[in-house]
Amino acid sequence: MSQNRFSRGEGPSQRQLRVGELIRRTLGEVLGRGEVHSDALRAMSITVGEVRVSPDLRIATAYVLPLGGKGADEAIAALNRAKGELRHHVAQAVKLKFAPELRFMIDETFDRIDRTRALLADERVQRDIARRDDDDGAEG
Template identity: 65%
Template sequence: MAKNRFSSGDGPSQRQLRVGELIRRTLSDVLMRGDVHDPDLNRISITVGEVRTSPDLKVATAYVAPLGGTLGGQDAQEMLLALRRHQGELRHLVSKALTLKYTPALRFRLDETFDRLDETRRMFSDETVQRDIARGHDDEDDLE
């Protein structure tokens, strides 16, 4: 296999990123319009945070979360089950908007980014961490 001289091999290629973003936008539109006729799926507002594609563009993993719901809640599990139940139909609807030779198989995972962001905010608001941050700034002033 030839080595790509434009890629360092660390992370996704530009093509993977472009295709992932195109699938993310298309999947969001399909879910927003309610093109899949399933009451379980249509009653939940779904956020598609990111789509990562495999290097050969055969598999696309969509990171999804229920809008306003919690990831550990019943809504998230119902949403994942409904999305997985309609993988084929969603793939077909997404393929209509893509101009790729092959449409990637869709996989769905819960997007935990927002929960991690809340945890990070909580950690930074802790008074011990605030004290350490302030102490770090005082140390920098002493160096000058």
């Protein structure tokens, strides 16, 4: 019995990564140049951090964040209203059999980085790191 390569928990394929990056770049350029007929989107500066594409390339989830992180809900709502026009731009730039359905989510990468830095800066963590370094030095 053959095994579906997507059921083994592997990461995205090279094609998914390549298509995701093309879509990310296209969305970033379209939003940056203000090519969307939306006053709300033209008034915002939105960063497209990552685009993840489903294995069948029919769904593309864009992780976005407005400049400064403020107005995230408004940005998602404006992107969803302009979804059809953005999909048209993506279809022109990325030649696929089907134009992927676009979904938008807030990019929480920077929040996670800040939380990680705060954890690493905690005095108890620093004490544990120093203790481990002392233990490693004693064994050598």
